[in-house]
Every structure is written in C-alpha cells, then in structure tokens.
Amino acid sequence: MKKVDLGDLRGDIVIFGGVYSNLHALEALINHTINCGISPDNVICTGDVVAYCAYAEDSVKLIREFGCHVLAGNCEQQLAKKSKDCGCGFEEGSVCSILSKTWYAHAKSQVSDLSLDWMSNLPERIVFNHDGLRYGVVHGGASDISKFVWPVDSDGILEDEFNLLQTQIGKLDCLVAGHTGIPMIRDFNKKKWLNSGAIGLPSNDGNIDTNFLTITTKNIKINKLEYDINAAYQAMQATSLIQGYHNTLRTGYWPSQETLPVSMRV
Numbered sequence: 076m077k078k079v080d081l082g083d084l085r086g087d088i089v090i091f092g093g094v095y096s097n098l099h100a101l102e103a104l105i106n107h108t109i110n111c112g113i114s115p116d117n118v119i120c121t122g123d124v125v126a127y128c129a130y131a132e133d134s135v136k137l138i139r140e141f142g143c144h145v146l147a148g149n150c151e152q153q154l155a156k157k158s159k160d161c162g163c164g165f166e167e168g169s170v171c172s173i174l175s176k177t178w179y180a181h182a183k184s185q186v187s188d189l190s191l192d193w194m195s196n197l198p199e200r201i202v203f204n205h206d207g208l209r210y211g212v213v214h215g216g217a218s219d220i221s222k223f224v225w226p227v228d229s230d231g232i233l234e235d236e237f238n239l240l241q242t243q244i245g246k247l248d249c250l251v252a253g254h255t256g257i258p259m260i261r262d263f264n265k266k267k268w269l270n271s272g273a274i275g276l277p278s279n280d281g282n283i284d285t286n287f288l289t290i291t292t293k294n295i296k297i298n299k300l301e302y303d304i305n306a307a308y309q310a311m312q313a314t315s316l317i318q319g320y321h322n323t324l325r326t327g328y329w330p331s332q333e334t335l336p337v338s339m340r341v
C-alpha cells in the first residue's frame with residue numbers, strides 16, 4: 076500500500092474530492108485556492124477525479140497541472156486496472172449499476188495511457204500534521220477503498236475504521252475520508268471523522284452548490300463551492316451523458332438513493 080507523509084503543513088488547508096470529471100467545478104475550486112493564497116502543497120484531493128460528468132481526461136490534466144496532492148479513488152484504481160466497472164460494489168441490476176455503465180464507458184474512452192499511469196501510481200494513504208493534530212486521509216475507509224461511512228453510522232463503525240487506519244499509518248487525531256459524496260464533521264470518542272463531500276455533484280439535499288473542506292487554526296469547516304453549473308450540464312448533454320446525473324447538477328438530488336442508508340433518503 077502506497078503511503079505519503081506530508082509532514083507538518085502550515086497555514087490553511089483545503090481538502091476536496093469527488094471531482095467526478097466535472098471540470099468546471101475543479102476550475103472553480105482551484106481558482107478559490109489561488110484567490111485565498113493557498114499553495115497546492117496545502118491542497119489535498121481524496122480521489123474520484125474521474126466519474127459521472129463530461130471531462131474525464133481534462134480533469135486529470137488540470138489537477139496534475141495544478142499540482143495538489145491526490146489520493147487514489149476507486150474510480151482511478153478501476154480505470155488503471157482496466158476493470159469493467161467503477162468498483163463501487165453496486166448490486167447487479169441496481170439503478171447505480173446501470174447508470175455506471177454509461178459514465179464509466181465514457182470515462183474509459185477518454186482517459187489517456189499517460190493518465191492511467193498516473194492513476195496507477197497514486198497513494199492510498201496520506202498523512203500530515205497541522206496545528207498539533209495528526210490527520211490520516213483515506214478514500215472510503217481503512218478496511219476498503221469503497222467503504223461507505225455515513226453521517227448516521229454508529230460510533231462503533233467509525234471507531235473500527237479509525238483504529239484499523241492507526242494500525243496502518245500510526246497514531247492519529249483525525250481521519251479524513253471521501254467517496255460518499257456527503258460532507259461530514261463528526262466528533263466521537265475524542266477523535267474526529269471528516270469528509271469533504273464532493274465538488275463534482277451536489278450532496279442530495281436539494282442544494283446545487285457542491286462542497287469542500289477547510290482546515291485552519293481557527294476551525295474545520297464545510298464550504299459551498301459555486302461554479303458554472305450550466306456549462307457542466309450542457310457538456311454532459313453534448314456527450315450523451317443524459318441518464319440522470321446531468322439533472323443532479325440542476326436539482327441537487329441524486330438519480331438514485333439506493334446506496335444511502337434508509338434514514339438519509341429524501
């Protein structure tokens with residue numbers, strides 16, 4: 076398992092994930108960090124650069140050009156392995172499984188060999204220190220890259236994943252994950268579980284802005300990202316990615332809620 080230790084980070088930190096081939100959202104996120112004077116050395120992506128939206132290859136090129144730290148998501152690992160699906164573990168015949176066939180094939184057709192090489196070399200763990208706390212970053216969970224850990228999950232589930240990660244990378248104060256697309260700041264047993272949510276799709280709450288996380292000496296906070304939604308939507312239409320996720324950009328709701336715990340469905 077490839078791990079990267081960033082050492083001590085000083086100044087504000089931006090964590091984001093779930094770009095999902097939404098180039099317009101990625102551009103907005105990068106512009107935000109530039110406007111705030113935050114170096115790419117202090118910016119971490121939790122993975123899934125490529126997925127539902129139109130610009131798979133261009134999103135990879137832009138994030139590499141930007142030069143922030145990037146963790147492997149299941150989408151990167153599956154594409155790099157030339158797998159037949161995204162590896163989210165959707166049940167065969169489920170709506171997510173059917174929808175993934177279209178966007179995954181689109182992404183697969185776009186990404187270059189150079190991008191696949193880059194994906195295959197991404198780390199699966201990132202660690203860093205900030206303001207006296209040690210953070211460990213995973214994509215889904217410590218037990219599985221595609222593990223979904225939801226805000227409604229019990230302290231016990233979080234504790235098990237947290238403890239497992241500590242056996243992999245050493246003692247931690249905070250765990251940062253991605254993969255679910257749902258932002259989360261959760262205190263439990265004197266530890267913290269963070270999830271930046273996704274910048275590439277809204278978080279199924281009817282709000283069309285997407286989410287990213289900031290860590291400063293003052294606070295840890297979920298932030299809203301505004302970007303050119305219409306341009307991202309039109310690009311999906313132009314590439315026939317019209318099976319449902321394109322509407323999510325405009326409604327704020329996912330085309331299927333079957334991966335969500337029942338209590339989180341709306």
Ligand SMILES: [Fe+2]
Nearest residue numbers: 123148149254
């Ligand atoms: Fe993922």
